[in-house]
Amino acid sequence: MSEKIEIGPFHTELEESVYFKLEVDEHRMVEKVEIINGFIHRGMESLVTKKNFMQNLILTERVCSLCSNNHPMTYAMAVEKISGITIPLRAEALRVVADEVKRVASDMFNLSMLTHIAHTHELMKDTMNTREHMQDLKEVIWGNRMDMSSNLLTGTKYDLDDRKVKIILDTLDTVEPKIRDLKERYENDEELKTKTVGVGVLPLEDALEIGVTGPVARGSGINNDVRVMAPYGLYAYRPELQPNVTLSLRKEGDVHARAMARFGDILEAVRIIRDVVADMPEGDTYVDKRPHIPAGEAVVRTEAPRGELIYYLKTDGSQKPVRMRWKVPTFTNWEALKVMILGDKVDNVTMILNSIDPCISCTDR
């Protein structure tokens, strides 16, 4: 006897709206899965062609607030490529700092949602509270807890002085031991392990065929981190900054492995921020506040907290893009969900969904 079950589109355990239609057998194992997307489709690829290049610095930030630094940064990199502009080294450094701070906060949000859904309350509270330090940091340095507005075409809007560098370092000193402690607990907590080990498994072969990226790939043993495979910005100029991905790689491919892969990413991000601010290049933070953008096209990519982010931009010399298209990690990671969910318990569906750290707003656009 199979039973039909629906989850969504509005549900307390779903951060974003999505609609699952499932069929389960008498043991409540999922036999069939259909996922309906599009609830967050805002027509953004049309909107970006109606707004000018300055407005798009902010609109791209609103593709998704969790990777809201990667979008304008990658968009700016595409503009810079078309314009043939090399941005100052200091700006590259500032971009990395903003980006890695976002990565820590984003990954920690996902981990707190995992423990929230798993009902491991103490872990959830401690993760959320640790993340709050990063939120406070963003508000103090950049002015908002989610959207930093740090990028500018040809550089960055913000700069760091000694006082601000100290605030960043003090925050890292506070959070790093907490993160290490949390990592230990996630690794060993019996209750969490019971709920996550062996759940939502994505085998290596499927992971490769689907083309997953980011912590989802790393949880299944694949390293395709853009910062290492095709380094850009300061990661290209200073290879020693690139993350040591072996710290994030796992081979189990389950919910637990993906969570632990994120811990690897977080700790490397902390290390990267420290290394960058310890040796900030001198110089300007941008080339030109409002550069002229000639006709052209470019493809660029970066590593967002969830994996590979790629932008295509086509311009015609006017004030607005002719075409802009981007592919976010969840766009491809999504297909892996079906592999993970099929044959698993229906009660695990929201947790499995959370384990790919889905960014539906990024995906639906």
Added chain:
Amino acid sequence: MSEVVPKLFRINTGSCNGCDVEFMPTILVEKFGVSTLGVEMVEDIKDANIIAITGPLTARSESFLKSAVGKIRHPYVVVGVGTCAVTCGIFRDSYAINGPTDKIVDVNVNVAGCPPRPQSIAEGIAKGIKVLNQVMNGEDIPKTIDTIFKDFSAPESFRGRMDLNPDMCTACRTCETVCPSTAIKITEIAQGHVHNIWHNSCCYCGNCAYFCPTGAIFSTNSFDTVKLQSEKFEDVNSEIIKPSDCSSCGDSYMPPSRGLLGKGYVHDDVKKLDTTICSKCRKEANFKRMYA
């Protein structure tokens, strides 16, 4: 008078997730004070009496939102969280957007911000509860409600409500051009220009302040953006930018700001420049100064 137990349910109608991500710490982190309000999070919208709605209402969400709120069989209040929920903000006028929310449901409290700080979301929930109690007890809903969480503060650097110094503004329209969510409108009138900033449409990005050539527009750290629906169209910063009469020829002209003059006359002491004459007369005066 009886107190109602507030039961909260959140609906995402197509948000960029910023508002929803900030909603979680608002509920789960002690310091934001929601636990002091006695709020219960419910799993089924049928049980809820406070509905927090985020997002600009996408086409696909519309029918689901209608049927979701249609299930509630008792009085409830709606708190719109984020600029998107209030005015569709930066996504307005896309083919895929059917909002703002108040086209479909009656909204009671609006929380502008992009995303709003958890402190503001908490304030929105608190005001929502107040309205709910008034509704349940058959009282009139006032036009405004005073701030409930009085102890919250924001760092200096927080990008809050925008403000304008009309003496420095030259109505050059740069801010209007770079504003991504049409929160600024500059209109010409007989006495000069009106410069309006509508906080409910603002996504608090700071683009206007960053690109303004004179520094006239700037962000304050005020997060006082939680207002009742009746205030929706009134929460506007409105200033008149007056032209001056030229002390030399008497024509009316838009005086350049000192900031802008400083850029044009890099070698001169700006304070000593005569800023009470129009640009035509200044050119003439300069010409005479150099060649006469």
Added chain:
Amino acid sequence: MSIEEFNDAIKNKLFGDYELKEDVDHYGNSNSWIVLHDKRDMEVVAKAVKSFKGRCVVATGYLNEMDGTHTVIYHFDINGMIMNAQINTNDKTVISITPILRSADWAERELREMYDVEPVGHPTKDRLFLDYSIAKGVLNEYISLSKIQMGVSDTDVLWSQVNKGVKV
């Protein structure tokens, strides 16, 4: 992986002419472009990508205002190298490469709903993101068929209410 290796893998198999160019950015990342002129050749390229264990990252479509044709660019990744393969279509169809590269699935479905360009042979017919209340091919419209075209944008409507309250 080098562009020469890739060229060797396809050059004797392609049906039509093609142009190949390599572009290396100032970070040193390779970004190659291949312009195809025979639709069948996208399958040849896809098979080559598959043989190198590459994947389809995404595809971009756009309308050429001048002649009403569509350009479709598939962006592939082969071991860190980006390969952009471009084809033009004047009858709003391309040959689906999803049967060869599963990673092209969503990209092609989007091509269908956003530009009304049909990936012939694609296994799925369902809409992906675009609600059924909106006609497919929305991105073909230079100004989308929204309220703007009918003369009243939401921005105008809302601001007129703001202006009513503003006292000057």
